[in-house]
Amino acid sequence: MPIRPGFPSLEYYRKQHNKTYDPKRQTGLISDHGENWKDFRSKVNHIMLQPKTIKLYKDVLEDVASDMVAKLRSDRDENNMITKKIGFEMNLWALESIGVVALGTRLNCFDPNLPADSPARKLIQNVHGTFEIVEKVDFGLSPWRFFSTPMFKKAMEIFAEQERLTKLFIDQAIENMDKSKNNSIDTSNSEKPILEKLLEIDVRVANVMASDMLMAGVDTA
Numbered sequence: 001m002p003i004r005p006g007f008p009s010l011e012y013y014r015k016q017h018n019k020t021y022d023p024k025r026q027t028g029l030i031s032d033h034g035e036n037w038k039d040f041r042s043k044v045n046h047i048m049l050q051p052k053t054i055k056l057y058k059d060v061l062e063d064v065a066s067d068m069v070a071k072l073r074s075d076r077d078e079n080n081m082i083t084k085k086i087g088f089e090m091n092l093w094a095l096e097s098i099g100v101v102a103l104g105t106r107l108n109c110f111d112p113n114l115p116a117d118s119p120a121r122k123l124i125q126n127v128h129g130t131f132e133i134v135e136k137v138d139f140g141l142s143p144w145r146f147f148s149t150p151m152f153k154k155a156m157e158i159f160a161e162q163e164r165l166t167k168l169f170i171d172q173a174i175e176n177m178d179k180s181k182n183n184s185i186d187t188s189n190s191e192k193p194i195l196e197k198l199l200e201i202d203v204r205v206a207n208v209m210a211s212d213m214l215m216a217g218v219d220t221a
Helices: 008-016 034-048 051-074 086-103 119-138 150-181 194-201 203-219
Strands: none
Touching (some): 034 203, 051 086, 086 119, 086 150, 086 194, 119 150, 119 203, 150 194, 150 203
């Protein structure tokens, strides 16, 4: 079983922050180890690695890619050069793409007029903030392992915000699923979206997996 250094602060948040400590509480694929990792992986593996599921997202992911190309075109200056940080732009593309799969919706990351107080904008900022804070608390000196520090408290706030925002989008997805089940269209033979399959396992599994997908998707872009 894998025992890997990763995101100990995130593991702490999901396992015991403001909770009764339970060593068997699963925290997700990017932070769990050993038997907990194996058990969580076995729950989601058959859902995440289904090639036929790709067909569900083919068209919308092509739309995301086209929107990304259009955005980069519009960002060119008079010398036909892109002056913005291309790494950040690629992160937006990754987040928009993963959001479709993880949350079942477009986040509209490319929209310059997206309201600052909208859940989508907050989630975009949160995911980027997560990587910044994790780099400081987990890959530098880590006194938070012995006593609470201001940086550690900020990390817990960021993780809590991500959990809240992810739950908000998943609750919206559940509401949309319930509405579709009440219509007259027979979808019994249709391939179900990844989020719907995860929700059939457990709501917490869906929340944790969605958060992990957002972080991993942006991190590997």
